[in-house]
Amino acid sequence: MEGLIMAGQLILGLSILVGLHELGHLLAAKAFGMRVEQYFIGFPPKVFSIKRGETEYGIGAIPLGGFVKISGMIDESLDTAQMKAEPQPWEFRAKPAWQRLIVMLGGIIVNVIVGILIFVVLAYKNGNTYLAAKDVKYGIVAYDLAKSIGLQTGDKIVKVNGKPINDFNEIRSSEVFLGENSTYTVERNGQFVDIDIPNNLVDKLADKKSAGEFVEPIRPFKVADLAPGQPAEKAGLKPGDVITSVNGKPIRFYHEFVESVKPLKQKPVVLGVDRGGKPLTLKLTTNEDGTIGFFAEFLLPVTKQDYTFGEALGVGTEKAFGVVYDNIKGFGKIFRGDVSASKALSGPIGIAQNLFGGVWVWDRFWTVTGLLSMALAFMNALPIPALDGGHATILGYEIISGRKPSDRFLEGAQRVGMVILLGLMAFAIFNDVFKAFF
Numbered sequence: 001m002e003g004l005i006m007a008g009q010l011i012l013g014l015s016i017l018v019g020l021h022e023l024g025h026l027l028a029a030k031a032f033g034m035r036v037e038q039y040f041i042g043f044p045p046k047v048f049s050i051k052r053g054e055t056e057y058g059i060g061a062i063p064l065g066g067f068v069k070i071s072g073m074i075d076e077s078l079d080t081a082q083m084k085a086e087p088q089p090w091e092f093r094a095k096p097a098w099q100r101l102i103v104m105l106g107g108i109i110v111n112v113i114v115g116i117l118i119f120v121v122l123a124y125k126n127g128n129t130y131l132a133a134k135d136v137k138y139g140i141v142a143y144d145l146a147k148s149i150g151l152q153t154g155d156k157i158v159k160v161n162g163k164p165i166n167d168f169n170e171i172r173s174s175e176v177f178l179g180e181n182s183t184y185t186v187e188r189n190g191q192f193v194d195i196d197i198p199n200n201l202v203d204k205l206a207d208k209k210s211a212g213e214f215v216e217p218i219r220p221f222k223v224a225d226l227a228p229g230q231p232a233e234k235a236g237l238k239p240g241d242v243i244t245s246v247n248g249k250p251i252r253f254y255h256e257f258v259e260s261v262k263p264l265k266q267k268p269v270v271l272g273v274d275r276g277g278k279p280l281t282l283k284l285t286t287n288e289d290g291t292i293g294f295f296a297e298f299l300l301p302v303t304k305q306d307y308t309f310g311e312a313l314g315v316g317t318e319k320a321f322g323v324v325y326d327n328i329k330g331f332g333k334i335f336r337g338d339v340s341a342s343k344a345l346s347g348p349i350g351i352a353q354n355l356f357g358g359v360w361v362w363d364r365f366w367t368v369t370g371l372l373s374m375a376l377a378f379m380n381a382l383p384i385p386a387l388d389g390g391h392a393t394i395l396g397y398e399i400i401s402g403r404k405p406s407d408r409f410l411e412g413a414q415r416v417g418m419v420i421l422l423g424l425m426a427f428a429i430f431n432d433v434f435k436a437f438f
Contacts (some may be wrong), residue, residue, distance in 0.1 A: 230293020386417025
């Protein structure tokens with residue numbers, strides 16, 4: 001079921017974004033009097049279509065893309081027969097270069113607008129709920145990767161790159177993971193210590209064995225809810241209970257509980273529990289993965305910041321363009337060798353697993369869709385033949401030089417671009433499968 005939910009979210013998100021992207025091309029083309037022959041969400045074979053006027057609107061069976069076919073344009077269809085005839089007034093190739101440029105940028109512009117709108121609406125609706133750095137009063141839990149760069153459990157991270165932090169999540173920001181020569185400043189035993197962050201830290205974080213295990217706040221906790229039929233429920237643990245010991249070892253924080261119980265796979269455990277001030281002892285046997293089946297409520301205060309619409313407009317726009325900036329920094333990391341392409345690049349399987357997840361949460365769905373909208377705008381803007389950015393680059397040359405490239409050159413560029421794109425897609429899908437099993 002989780003796999004179906006992941007796939008469903010990916011297909012819906014991409015269908016919305018691709019449909020709107022291609023709509024941007026269609027509306028721009030029609031605005032300049034160009035004939036649009038087809039508008040499809042999904043690739044062939046055709047599932048359904050309907051013709052309205054000169055345009056066939058349809059849905060393809062392969063839901064990970066879409067296309068608009070504009071008369072007189074060299075595109076992925078490589079319809080060279082049409083290009084051999086004399087240009088007609090309604091064709092793409094017969095229009096001025098500046099109009100053709102706007103048509104090619106139409107999809108990118110729509111994706112940018114959609115991404116901004118999603119982030120603005122989410123900011124206005126939800127505000128910003130975060131854990132303030134000042135409220136992480138017990139410091140951090142440093143896992144192995146964090147320890148390898150010099151962090152220690154109990155450290156309080158007070159600055160990133162010399163700047164005081166407000167939101168604890170700033171320690172995981174792109175400025176840290178995608179930046180160069182970043183530093184943490186920590187308070188340790190009453191002294192301040194600077195910790196250098198390796199430029200390849202994000203590469204190490206991408207390893208399966210390090211996934212999700214870098215640092216987290218030291219958090220007191222209580223039982224929030226119980227998983228039905230699990231050892232905790234069977235033993236009589238109840239919501240609101242505070243676990244005070246495991247096999248006689250005092251417990252105060254959640255990481256201490258996990259560290260005490262996780263090695264005891266399918267072993268008997270005695271829990272000391274405080275229930276409304278009354279001490280209790282509960283006996284149970286852990287699951288094969290060292291869990292007992294309860295959900296924790298963490299007892300650190302969270303801060304809620306609401307935004308006016310004007311503030312949300314600024315915050316949402318900044319978040320949207322931050323995605324583009326992070327993509328640029330990420331590619332820079334790959335080109336410099338700080339991050340391996342096999343770890344950094346994901347195809348549809350990786351996106352579904354790592355971003356959407358196996359539970360359908362609408363806020364998360366729209367957040368990921370906003371991220372993908374801005375990422376698609378960035379990727380399509382790259383000057384690769386067959387992408388919108390490749391077409392725009394050629395049109396820019398035509399506008400500046402006053403010379404239009406030959407149809408033969410455009411056909412060759414389209415073929416090269418398609419080979420590059422198919423190669424990248426094959427690599428991304430193979431990479432997803434490889435990471436899933438190894």
